[in-house]
Amino acid sequence: MKISIIKIGGNVIDFPEKLDEFLTLFAKFPGHKILVHGGGVMASRFGESMGVMPEMVDGRRITDKDTLDIVTMVYAGLINKNIVAKLQALKVNAIGMTGADGNLIRSIKRPVKGIDYGFVGDIQEINVSLIDTLLSTGLQPVVNAITHDKKGQLLNTNADSIASALATSLAVSHQVNLYFCFNKSGVLVDEKNENSIIPLINEDIYAELRKENVIHSGMIPKLDNAFEALKKGVNNVWIGKAENLLLAAKGKLSGTTIERNRYDLY
Amino acid sequence: MKISIIKIGGNVIDFPEKLDEFLTLFAKFPGHKILVHGGGVMASRFGESMGVMPEMVDGRRITDKDTLDIVTMVYAGLINKNIVAKLQALKVNAIGMTGADGNLIRSIKRPVKGIDYGFVGDIQEINVSLIDTLLSTGLQPVVNAITHDKKGQLLNTNADSIASALATSLAVSHQVNLYFCFNKSGVLVDEKNENSIIPLINEDIYAELRKENVIHSGMIPKLDNAFEALKKGVNNVWIGKAENLLLAAKGKLSGTTIERNRYDLY
Incomplete structure (x- = not known):
């Protein structure tokens, strides 16, 4: 199910x-x-x-x-x-x-x-x-x-x-x-701008964002945990504000969705 | 079951x-x-x-x-x-x-x-x-x-x-x-004597015990509730000390068992 x-x-x-x-x-x-x-x-x-x-x-x-x-x-x-x-x-x-x-x-x-x-x-x-x-x-x-x-x-x-x-x-x-x-709208490019949400992060994007230091400190363990869950078979992980949960359930943009690389898309 | x-x-x-x-x-x-x-x-x-x-x-x-x-x-x-x-x-x-x-x-x-x-x-x-x-x-x-x-x-x-x-x-x-x-060994003939347990009370015995004032005050609502439960189909009700529960489960004498009148026994 x-x-x-x-x-x-x-x-x-x-x-x-x-x-x-x-x-x-x-x-x-x-x-x-x-x-x-x-x-x-x-x-x-x-x-x-x-x-x-x-x-x-x-x-x-x-x-x-x-x-x-x-x-x-x-x-x-x-x-x-x-x-x-x-x-x-x-x-x-x-x-x-x-x-x-x-x-x-x-x-x-x-x-x-x-x-x-x-x-x-x-x-x-x-x-x-x-x-x-x-x-x-x-x-x-x-x-x-x-x-x-x-x-x-x-x-x-x-x-x-x-x-x-x-x-x-x-x-x-x-x-x-x-x-x-959590208390932010998702993973943000600019921590102070709630509109700067990164809508999708996969392993490749994550590696880039860490290299550029866009993702740092407290967000790293959260995302590491998310990728760990994905590796163990979880379909996808979403991070965002509680009030946007229904949008997320409907697949609409809101918060950050974390997925494994999907090379079949390219 | x-x-x-x-x-x-x-x-x-x-x-x-x-x-x-x-x-x-x-x-x-x-x-x-x-x-x-x-x-x-x-x-x-x-x-x-x-x-x-x-x-x-x-x-x-x-x-x-x-x-x-x-x-x-x-x-x-x-x-x-x-x-x-x-x-x-x-x-x-x-x-x-x-x-x-x-x-x-x-x-x-x-x-x-x-x-x-x-x-x-x-x-x-x-x-x-x-x-x-x-x-x-x-x-x-x-x-x-x-x-x-x-x-x-x-x-x-x-x-x-x-x-x-x-x-x-x-x-x-x-x-x-x-x-x-509860905190007593059962319904007692003499409240101060934990060995004076009445092992079985049915409606007839209850009526007698109330008439003789052996059962009074706080015990009355307890027993009224017990008989109410029996009337609604509960098999039997037991009142006694927690430590005697297993004896009760094995049908051994311990505490007071409350049952409906069973005229078929007479």
Whole structure:
């Protein structure tokens, strides 16, 4: 079957109006779909109100026991269940899940190499047959950034990594498109100009753009991940703003589509 | 199929060692099973640490917006996902759910009649076919006390009521046994003597025990609910301590079993 995996970040989740607007679009998004979310800013805010301050190293949260409890409450409880309830109202038969539910995503606690990230999970295995069952029953999974090690321990896991792992695992038996919603309109030629979107990037274009330093810093790991997903069989990867998701689904120009080289076109 | 619905309360959930011990028993519990939990004390504690004080009227929590957020985080996030992860480690393919997930339980916000309970849900409908699908896929639902109104609103719902509603809805097409774990060994002749358990109560025995004032106060609504469930087709209802659950499953004396009159026995 054809499956779309859509990842949203804090710039959608943290603003109730933007989230509602996005969920209305998501409800209209055609076909089987899986929503993936984290919710970092909200977790930090709740943590602070309980006296647990966020500790970040290189943009990654250090997850001690108290922080794990907070992200579990905020991601798997507050954010996930409100999204599910709102989607149900929009007639999407959403089912909220952590990686522990039905053993959807098994991770291992990240080994300590210099930095101890605490209860952070690196993904090991996706339960594809569970997703097949849910999707063919008409359920649309809403997956949050909590996974488990199958030994009783919950683990905080990067939501981008979850979206990529779901996409590559499902790509073995399905046609999968992966959508990353973020705070820019796509990959931009000029970071300050939201109209300077590069509509299509393939390996050749990517090599050129890196050589010319048009693509640099934070965009490199995003695109490396995208090409990694494509190499593992994902059909295409899209990066853009949540509000342009439906245009993307209709194949209209909006955001950046990342594809493998298609020499047959030349 | 044969389905057991097991409800645990704060006296299990609030003590990590007791919870672990219970989950080990639950894992050994034979056949299809659904675990139902709330988690009131833990929610109150987290609320207090965030400056939200619990407000109770007649033993029922008043659920304002902040309290709803807290119970959603604690029930659906912290407690539910830790239970699921621990059951997965015990080789139970648990899946944690609120009533919003897959539209499992639709409620309506309780109408204001004197007391405004806030975001509290009275159960309207159980999605039996979803449970059938999950159970026949080998998944064991772990259901917490959050439901929804199918209009986008989460609602705080009594966990005993959820267990009863699941039992009676499933009893239409399945053989259902309902187990309530609480802080006593069963219905006692002498409240202060845990050995004075009444092993079996039917309608005739219940009438006698009420007349003699052996059963009074808080036990009356529990037993009324039990008989209501039996009238709606539930096979039997058991009340006792969590640690005696396996004995109960094996039909051994432990706790109180509530059954309809069986005149064919006489």
